[in-house]
Amino acid sequence: MTEKPRLSSRIAAIAESATLKVDAKAKALQSAGRPVISYAAGEPDFPTPAHIVEAALAAVADPRNHRYTPAAGLPDLREAIAAKTLRDSGLEASAAQVVVTNGGKQAVYQAFQVLLDAGDEVLVPTPYWTTYPEAIKLAGGVQVDVFAGADQGYLVTVDQLEAARTDRTKVLLFVSPSNPTGAVHTPEQVREIGEWALEHGIFVVADEIYQNLTYAEDVDGVPPRAVSIVEAVPALADRVILVNGVAKTYAMTGWRLGWMVGPTDLMKGAANLQSHLTSNVSNISQRAALAALTGPQEPVEEMRRAFDRRRRTIVAELSKIDGFQVPVPQGAFYVYPDVSGLLGREWGGVTPSSSLELADLILDQAEVAAVPGEAFGPSGFLRFSYALGDDALLEGVQRLQRLFG
Structure with a gap:
């Protein structure tokens, strides 16, 4: 008798959420004692008002x-x-x-x-x-x-x-x-x-x-x-x-x-x-x-202003890296640079050919987590959420500047 598949084809075809996967990997490394800075999760770092x-x-x-x-x-x-x-x-x-x-x-x-x-x-x-x-x-x-x-x-x-x-x-x-x-x-x-x-x-x-x-x-x-x-x-x-x-x-x-x-x-x-x-x-x-x-909407405006401040910081700092093309985001709390200029070049003994490989390289060598473009469509891009603390945000980008400097 031919055994039927245990998992339906419909469910087997579903891909795991790439953003949650990268964030989970970053948190696991943090739990293991590595000082990983994660730009992966799309959630504010503020407490609920x-x-x-x-x-x-x-x-x-x-x-x-x-x-x-x-x-x-x-x-x-x-x-x-x-x-x-x-x-x-x-x-x-x-x-x-x-x-x-x-x-x-x-x-x-x-x-x-x-x-x-x-x-x-x-x-x-x-x-x-x-x-x-x-x-x-x-x-x-x-x-x-x-x-x-x-x-x-x-x-x-x-x-x-x-x-x-x-x-x-x-x-x-x-x-x-x-x-x-x-x-x-x-x-x-x-x-x-x-x-x-x-x-x-x-x-x-x-x-x-x-x-x-x-x-x-x-x-x-x-x-x-x-x-x-x-x-x-x-x-x-x-x-x-x-x-x-x-x-x-x-x-x-x-x-x-x-x-x-x-x-x-x-x-x-x-x-x-x-x-x-x-x-x-x-x-x-x-x-x-x-x-x-x-209820009161003042906390919303306070968070929005903080996101705006972080947006300006991350755009300015990422733009200093040769190979990053950084359109200025006007909403949400993400920046999505084109990093195709970094592909095909050797960095720390590794030559990434895709943004997926580049994201792995960044996590391994700079201890920075970003989501590769393959999660959102074509390769050649990285997503950084700037919904994290100001100090961590700046430190993470500075690590990238040192890696690709």
Whole structure:
């Protein structure tokens, strides 16, 4: 008798999260006593603001939160998310158009599950966050990469999207500010892309998790808004799913609280899926998120200013290294240099031919962890998160300067 595979082909095809893998390796080396500085994890180093923690502590003691609640989320939290969506994304949505999820990743997964059938194509501006391909694949979709390099600020154009469109194209993934590049589309670019999607009847999954983390050119300037595609093109509202969460803006990565906002029929489908997948998100996290969205916003601005300071430091210092081409990120908390100029050259007895090999070399010889470009698309790039302490950030870059000096 032929033995059947133990693991389904669907699950066997999933790649481990590269960012989490690099971060885990860095932490293991740190635990072994090596002074590794890690730029791998995309999470703020700040504690969750105190008023949010206090709301969670109060929620623990409230028996209402010890029971099941609606799978789509607590009604008052869904109302608060709808208000935030109107304020920051320009979309007037009801609570019925909101589904609260276990982090932004679940929202991304469910968005593709409700939109895609087998063979449907998704246009994915590249470089892309490492989870998108797996979520698309699990929904039966086909990823179509649309690459924009450092020479164009990592911003795809309508001409590039149109060249990649086929009669099987159903969805455009749109991310601004971007992980891994920190690139932010201008309002004019967003409108042009949105009008193109509307013209061709394409759905849009817009990941807006970093929309509140943008930076001005001047230290004291007003940061630009990351304009939502549905605000730029209101007529697109019936074909857009917005994905968001509290993880990045409020330093709440461990609380696992995200959401999706979209047309009622699509959100009903997502809620039905979630009712079988996870049921409701932890009520404690939901109460904490409610406090985050409706409470004082001063801590958010303090963290944003710290990220901006670190952004300026890491861009300036990495730019001193011959072989690093460093576009200036305008949002999120990542810098994504083109390091192809370092490949094919010998460094400490090693000649890397890819950014994967270069990342290994940097970890071994400089004890610095960065995520290679292969995790986000083509080779030849490295992602550095600057969401870590100022001293560690500067020390890590100085190690690279010595290695490649």
